[in-house]
Structures are given as structure tokens and as C-alpha cells.
Amino acid sequence: MIIRLKQGVDPNSINPLLGALHAVFVPNGVANLVVTPSSVRDLPEEFEPFTDQYQVFDNDIQLASSLYKERREVELGPAVIGRDHQNTAVIIGPCSVESREQIRKSAELVKDLGLSILRAGSYKPRTSPYSFQGLAEEGLKLLEEVRSEFGIRIITEARDATHIDEVIAFSDIIQIGTKAMYDQGILRKCGKTTKPVLIKRGFGSTLQDFVQAAEFVLSGGNPNVILCERGIRTFETRTRFTLDLCGVAWLKEHVNLPVVLDPSHAIGMAYGVPDLARACMAMGVEGLLIEVHPDPANAKSDPAQQLNHQQFRELFVTLQELGNALGLRIF
């Protein structure tokens, strides 16, 4: 249940009511909210003095539900996505920051194509301890350099809660990776900022769990949440994961958050990325996240799935044509 508190209700008078209900106080501009478990179907008596408006939900997708409010919008620097803005963020860059030279080339490509946002990981959540783990703070510094020089925005990922503060302080858009989707140390910190947060679906996570991860951030007070589908694990292993566009259709119907798609991690092989990226574009989502590296064969992580610059330039032409056909502005 989402309870809309009357203006001027003092949070201190509400706090004592929350614990017994497992309810959460959500700062929300002029009219603060309290969200209870969805199992609460009737307004608890003790809230009656503080509200004259509440809404019941079938499950714990509440703040993110399209029954609660129309599609949300999120400002991503030069453009706003969501609502009926018809803007599509095409976000590119390498899997990992590897060196100054590499990341400058990536930033140049972003700039040269008129795009706005560079992606690159600095804390890599690898599955093996015997592999490149990212440049950590050193990587953030390199990203800082290209951000200043090229005037672009950066999205980068926190691996776990031990360095989430640094990543929040540094990023323009904070990425929560597929392996960290359930990490409450990260989710709760992201609820305390107002920077945009892109949550990647856990590859073993249902849509319900996925959106509930967003509820952690939304209920923390940050309304700027973006969902990113990047492939789920299925019995089919000839491709690395299975991109779940049926799930995206479900999200567009039932959830009020903007959606971004990552075809690169889904298939895990560069050959399929252009076709998949076009399919994602035709789904009419708010953004694409595509791995592009100046020299994929020598990348320190995910070499097989990154497009080289020429391959991306060719793909980009067709994305623009599709955008034109569908009335979507790429930025």
C-alpha cells in the first residue's frame, strides 16, 4: 500500500508507526509517502489522521508500478528519457578502462558520433580470481580526465559495497551490475543520492525480483531509476545468455521505469550484436548499452563481444535509420 501523507506531516510522528508494519517512509517532495507491504489491504487505523489518499497493490511492485503513476522520466544530461520524450540514449564504450590511450579513443568516438554517454568498468566483478579485476581508483581517474576533456557523461559500475561511495561520488550515472542486483549495501546507498541509477537485471532474477530491486532505491528516496535487461541464464548455452525481450514487453506494460537494453552481454559474441541492437531499437526502449573497444582482440576482458569502432559506425547508421522510421531521437 502506498500512503500519501498530508502536506506538513512531521516524519518524526510517522517513524514510530513503521516498524511493526515493515513499512518504509519515502521522502517525495511536497507529499511524502509511506509504503507498507502489499499484503496490507486496509489502511491501518493509526495512519488515518495523516492521510486522505492511499492505493493498494497486488504485490510488492508499488512505487515502480504503472498503476501507481505514468511512465517516469529521468534526466541523463543533455536529454530526458522516459515519459513520451522519444529520446534514446545510445551508450557505448569498452568493457573495462584499460589505459589512458584506450579510453581517450573511446571518448573520441562518443564525441565524434554526437553521442553523450561513455560506459566503462573500473571495478570488474569477474567470476575468476585469476583474471583482470579492473584498474579501480586508477580507472576512475582516467575516466575523470576524459569526462573533463570531452564534455561527456560517464556510467560506471560498483562491484560491491566496499567502494560504492567512491562510485556514487564519481559517476554521472551509477550502474549496479547483474551480479550486484541483490546487494542491499549498494541499493540502499543508491537510494540516498539523486543521481540516476541503472540497475542491471540479475541473470538469474525474475522480473519480480528485478523490479523489487528498483523498489529498494525508489523507497530510499531516489526517483531516478532505470532498468537494464542484459540477458538471463537459460538452458541455451550456444549464446552466453538469452536476451529477454518478452520480459521487456512486460516491463513496458506493468512498470513505470525507463528501460535500457544491453545486447552485448546478452549474446556475448560480436557477430550478433548489430542484429540484436536493431531489434532492441525497434522495441522502442529508452536506451542501448553496447560494448565498443578500439581493439577488441586485445581487450583485457570480454574480447569476444566488443565491436570495433568501424563495426559500430556501420551499426550506428542503421540505428539512426530505425530511429527515423520510429520517431526516436538518438543522443
Next chain:
Amino acid sequence: MIIRLKQGVDPNSINPLLGALHAVFVPNGVANLVVTPSSVRDLPEEFEPFTDQYQVFDNDIQLASSLYKERREVELGPAVIGRDHQNTAVIIGPCSVESREQIRKSAELVKDLGLSILRAGSYKPRTSPYSFQGLAEEGLKLLEEVRSEFGIRIITEARDATHIDEVIAFSDIIQIGTKAMYDQGILRKCGKTTKPVLIKRGFGSTLQDFVQAAEFVLSGGNPNVILCERGIRTFETRTRFTLDLCGVAWLKEHVNLPVVLDPSHAIGMAYGVPDLARACMAMGVEGLLIEVHPDPANAKSDPAQQLNHQQFRELFVTLQELGNALGLRIF
């Protein structure tokens, strides 16, 4: 291993060599073939007199492999799909033939939009014995009527081997359904005709199994095989199935057969079909299979996933725009 027999080699001299190898003789126009298990890496001595050309494969995807030959083409009545023809068959119609009136309305829609092929099931492979099982022979007769009257083609499905002969004799395109993909009674019969055969991927089938089902038909002597992805079963059950476009990208890279996509069965809910159909169109495949019913709410099977005529007409406009943007001709 595919062994290309010299012209004029008598099949009767080859037959005695096959059994010990588990090899198959494949009639193939001027130059007949023998296909052995892929584990055979060196030309068996006894075949040396009969061939001067053979090709080794890594697994039992052989006749269907893009290493064997370039993308195949299949004639579907007024147009040819596959190869570099850039033709896209948009195939529509109800889940089941239910009545003369219903199927005439469907045929009129096909005709009115300038399309060519009507889909409709007459032998329904339902999972429950307590549900509508299709009109059987009666349904085929109704389909025959609209085929004659409207000059359109029909694709319909065999449920099992007990009526495969009737379905082969009747159909313009024979459909092998998702639950019958492993049915050798059906696959082997389809290898003996030259009518186009559309094989739907089993919802629990790997890409390897899927293409090997096509190998049964191809090795039977029928080169006109089309693969249809229609959603696989995953842990995500908020949608009926999960459409596997990563798998489609893999097929386009590794397999020489045309591909058709069925978004209706994948998501199982009408609300998502238009977005998914556009995504499928943007994948650049050879066809779409979409369930459209004159009155979905009263359909005798799959009421939730069928578009009504008006909904399809609106979708069709955008499919044409995408086709124009991508250089694809819809028929």
C-alpha cells in the same frame, strides 16, 4: 561428413555401405550425397571409388550448416525467401479454425492487406485432454474453401504421426509444432515431400537439437526447410515463454536455413505482440507468424495472445515502415 557422389553412381551400389556407418543417402538432384556421422573425420575407404569431394563437420549440423552452403532459398508461392532476396513473409491467422465464418474473415484480412499466407490449426496439440482439440478433417475442408476462394496459401500443423499424410497432402506449407519437433514419424514423412516445411523449435530444445530436427528432413531429401523460433521455457513465467533472439543471431551466423519468428506464442499476451513483432522485423528474418483473430475474446484456444483485426492493421503499418527502412519487401 558430407560425401558428394560422382554423377551417375548407382544408389544400389551405395546402400550396402551405409548401415555400418549409420550414414544416410540423400537424393540431391545431379549429385547425390551420403552424410555420415560427424565423428567420421577421414573418408572411409569403401567410398573412395564413388567420390572426389567431401567435407568434414564438427558436429551433426551438416546439411544445414553455413559451412556447407550459403543461405538456402525456399519458394513460398508468390515470393522466394532466403538467400539475398530480402523478402519477408508476414503470415497471420487465428490459432485454430473454428468455423466457416471465422476463417473467411481471416482470409479476407490476409487478402485485403496484400498478404499471401494464412495460418490456422486444425489438429491442436493441447496439453489438457479437457479442452478444444481442433476441428480435424472438418477444419482442413474449411481451409480448402478459403484457399480456393481467396487464392491464398495455407500453413497448418500436424499434431502427431497418425494424420501427417493428410496434412502433407493438404498444406502449402507444413508446420511441425513445438511439441512435435522430435517426432520422427512426422520428420521422416516430411523428408519425402518437397513442400516447404516449417519446424518450430521445441520450447525445451537447444539450438543444436532444433537444427538436427531439420537435418532429419534435409537428409530425407527435402531441401525446403524453414526454422521457426517461438520462445523457449525459462525461469521467467510472467510471460508464457522467452523469445530467443540471441539464438536467432546464432542461427543466422551458423545455419543456412531461412528463419521465421513467432512473437505471439512467445509472450502469450496480445499487449506485447506489436513491440516484439517490430523487434523481430528488425532482426532481418525471412518471416513473421502472428496470431490474429476476428474476435479474440471468444477464441476457442489461446484467447489472450491473439490480436484483433484492428490491432493488426495498426501494427502492419509500422512493420511496413520498418521494412522500408531496412530494405525488406513484405508479402
Next chain:
Amino acid sequence: MIIRLKQGVDPNSINPLLGALHAVFVPNGVANLVVTPSSVRDLPEEFEPFTDQYQVFDNDIQLASSLYKERREVELGPAVIGRDHQNTAVIIGPCSVESREQIRKSAELVKDLGLSILRAGSYKPRTSPYSFQGLAEEGLKLLEEVRSEFGIRIITEARDATHIDEVIAFSDIIQIGTKAMYDQGILRKCGKTTKPVLIKRGFGSTLQDFVQAAEFVLSGGNPNVILCERGIRTFETRTRFTLDLCGVAWLKEHVNLPVVLDPSHAIGMAYGVPDLARACMAMGVEGLLIEVHPDPANAKSDPAQQLNHQQFRELFVTLQELGNALGLRIF
């Protein structure tokens, strides 16, 4: 809804009522039944004269439901399984009948250990056309020989509906394989016999679909149905399939049919079969199906997963110890 017809009601007076409801007449000894779709919640008026007893169900698991009747029993030759009989059928034998010598050795092992039932396939539903497809009729003849000579029972499989009559006529227990679970040509024929039918769960089939396959046979009039869990397809591919014992616990709670487990096909590797077979025994099910071959390394199908005779003898000792601990009689 299961409607129990009054004694003496003429089926001819019932038949005209069935079609409109998609209901099925089920011969059932003294009191015949009609089963309607579970969506029927109130007794249809037209049935009122013919019944004074009916039962409503939440879904189309009806005749197989533990809400309909207590656990069923099925006679398997020398012993009866199910109900509270505490009998466990340990069924062994090779994947395929390959030769007289091989199948005689298998039959000798069955006899020597005091077991009763031999398994062996003659029509193999292989996924590749370029592999051993079984000895077909020739295999049935070899099985007939050892049945007579050793006085044992035979369970063997139909691949598709083209030879289901031969398999029904020949077998003591008819096996419907995992790839044929949805084959109505087979299921409906099995409903017309009274021989025991063992249905293997499709590796992509939900428990709901699995039990509904049994409903096809039960509603055809054959009450002697056994369910066999043999592994489902999951994202884990280091083993061939994933044996679903949680699903077995669900079946034991909700379904009235005896359950048999096949650990060999589940893991697909001989090393794991003994531990898994012991786990299956400890689940307290009505039978085990284990692949045992006199010379696995040279088996013509599934060489990796078959135990040799010595391996099985060692396993058998521990199965007997577990049976003793749990009060189960092996036959």
C-alpha cells in the same frame, strides 16, 4: 469437474452432451465418469438426471489428483506398486537392444539378482539422423526371446505413433519417452489398453504438463499409469540434465500416481549414478530405472551413462541396505 454417473446410465445418452463442454467420457468399471474442463465449477444442468456426485478441481489435474483419490496401485507382474505396498521396482538394462548376446547377458543379470523387469529400447528417438536408430522390429524379437527364456517382464519405448500398436502389443509395460510425452497419437492409444504405461517427463515440461499427459491416458480409460522423472533441462550443462527431486516431492503430495526415477538419463554420466540412485531410493518412490550394459564402452547409444554389471552389483547391495532401513521391498 469429475462427474460420477449413476450405475446403468447408457453412454449413448451421455455422448451428445460432451462436445459443447469439451468433456470426456471415461469408462470406469461399475460407475463411469465424465470429466469436464476444470473451469466448469457448477454441475451443468443437463447432467443432473445422470449423477448425484461430482467433484470440482482447481486445474486440469483431476483424475490424477490426490484430492480425487488416494494413491493408486499398479500391478507390475510379480508385485503391486503404489498405495501402501512399500514395493520398489528396480528396473535395469541397456539403453538399446543391440544383439542377442548382449540382451541375454542383461536378462541374466536381472534374473541373477532376483529382479523382475528388463528395460531396453528398440526404437530409439535419437536427436541426430546420423546415429544408431535402434533395431526396431528385430529388437522386439530379441526381447521376446529373453522374456520367454528368463521369465522376466519387458519395458520398452515407442518413438512415435507409426509403431505404437506394435509396442503396445509387445510390451509388459509401455514406455512413453521424454521426447514423446506430448504425442497424442501415442497417449490416446495407451488410453485404450490396460497395460501399465510409464510416462517419462518431457525434459522441457512443467509438472503441470507432465501430469496432464497422464490425464490423457487416464481419461482414455486406462488407470495403470506411472510417472517417471528423468531430469529436466536447466542452465546447468556440466551434467546432462537436472534430476528434479523437488518435483517428485510435489508429485507425492499432489498426485495419486506411482512415481519411478531414472538417475541415469538425468546426470548422463556413470560416475554419479550410484549416489543418485541411493538418493532416489531414499525418496521412497515406487521404482528406479537404471541403465546397465554388459560393456558400456562399446554401447551403440549412451555409452557414458551406463553402469557395467559389476558396478551395478555393488550399487545393488547398498540399495538393499537402504530398502531395509526404510522398509521397502525391492523386486
Next chain:
Amino acid sequence: MIIRLKQGVDPNSINPLLGALHAVFVPNGVANLVVTPSSVRDLPEEFEPFTDQYQVFDNDIQLASSLYKERREVELGPAVIGRDHQNTAVIIGPCSVESREQIRKSAELVKDLGLSILRAGSYKPRTSPYSFQGLAEEGLKLLEEVRSEFGIRIITEARDATHIDEVIAFSDIIQIGTKAMYDQGILRKCGKTTKPVLIKRGFGSTLQDFVQAAEFVLSGGNPNVILCERGIRTFETRTRFTLDLCGVAWLKEHVNLPVVLDPSHAIGMAYGVPDLARACMAMGVEGLLIEVHPDPANAKSDPAQQLNHQQFRELFVTLQELGNALGLRIF
């Protein structure tokens, strides 16, 4: 590759060699180790002075591989598990610590049955923000009380890296939950202690990923790692998860770490826990983890899957009988 350094080699002389290789120095008693990525097949020249023994592996399961060393042993208080000790830890307790009274009852049951280890969560990694999140530090204090009073051991879970230090300091056995399996903030801290660490398999994690999580802890210098299978996510949703005993058989064959099984979380329903627990016991693993609550109906988390005390007492009798039959000592 695992490189065994000669005795007395100074780590400071090794450290500079690691980075370029993505190799890890592993303290290991008398003979320290360096582990490189498994892609390194030949001993790097610069290591030649420091070693005369190294071993190559096919993949990044190295320290945990049964090719590296025989089954490891881990001391769990009163008994040692692993190797050929034939000891089985039966670990019980509620999902969450809820109150002093509740956890005292649980501890009494442990003590009364002669068991040694109590499980209970204090930081609950819930999927919804609108549900009971555990008592946090307060819960640890209550656990501390019963540990002292009853002389039992405690296993409890860290939710994320923000409180891992507290959990490590407090626990006798540290549990890494299914949603935290990839959390390197947790894994790396657990590598720095020598307390036993039980890693639960991520429900979307392959066996390869699962064992690689253990490699993070092992390569950090902590050899006391236990693997816990607790069910994976599959298309079957009539049960909460699917317990993967085929995977357990694979672990027993290929991995040198003790294995514990959690049937409660796998099925998610109390009715199936006894049968599954017996199956797990018969697999011959090193431990069981079973949720038992003094009053399941009023539990604040997971009410459906917890056994009450009487139900567990009945199960325990049969576990002991199975233990006797199989030569396993329960503690």
C-alpha cells in the same frame, strides 16, 4: 597453473611478478603457492628460480579441484567433516532470529538432539524492501547468548559487505548467502580469516561459477571452505527452486571441498523437506542445513518452508537410521 614455491622464498620477491600475469600469491603453510590463470600452460620463465613443482589445469577451478588434492577436511567444532571422516553435520534452526524466547527454544532443540550447530539469520537479504529485514546487531547478541548458554556453534549470514566484519568476528561458521555468492567484498574478507566459510550456490549460478567463488576464498589464504547446494532456478515454479543433486554428484567427482545440502530453501514448502532430507543424506554429503522453527506459522520470514520441532524430531529418527545404514555419524 598452481606453482608451489620453494620453502623460504620471500613473498616480496614474488609480488612484482604477479600483476602482469593476473596471478595470485596464496599463503599455504610451509610451501606457499602462486596461482595463475589456467590459460597459462607453460611455467613462466621468471618463476623458474622459485619453484620445482607446478600443475596445469583445464579451467580456473584449481585450488578446489580434485586433481589438485584429495577431498579437503574442515573442522566444525566437535567434529571434522570431509576426507574419509564419514561425519555428517545436521545443522538446524529458524530462518531468522526473531526473539530471545524463539532462539532459546531452537538452541534447546539442537542441544536436546545431541547436535552441535545452530543456524539463524540476522541480516536477511530479502527481495522486497517492504518485509522483515532481520534484527541485525541485536540478533547477533541474542545468538551470542544462546551460544554461551548452550555451548553450541552458530552459523549466520552476511547480507553484504557493509557488515561482513561483524559477521566474521561473531560467527563460528560464516555463511555467504545465495544472493551474495558473487560479492567480492564478502569473498575477499572471508579469504583473510581461517574460520570455516559455507558458500551457498547462487540460484542462477553454474557449478563453474559456484566453485570459482570458492577459489576467491581459497586463494585469499583460507582453506576452510564448504559448498552448499540449495536449489537453482528453473522453469519449474510449482516448487520454489530445483535442488540440483546431479550437480552435487559432479562436485563430489571434480571438486575437493566438503558439500552441505539445504533442502528447505530448495523446495520452499515444509511438506517435501523430510523426503528431500533423506535423499540428501543418502547422497553421502558432509552436512544438511534444515530450517526448523518453534512456531512456523508465525515466523517472520519463510513461514511455509520451516518444520516445527515435532516434525523435525520425526525426520531425525529416519536420518539416523539412514546414517546407520550408510556408515555416517551425525553430529
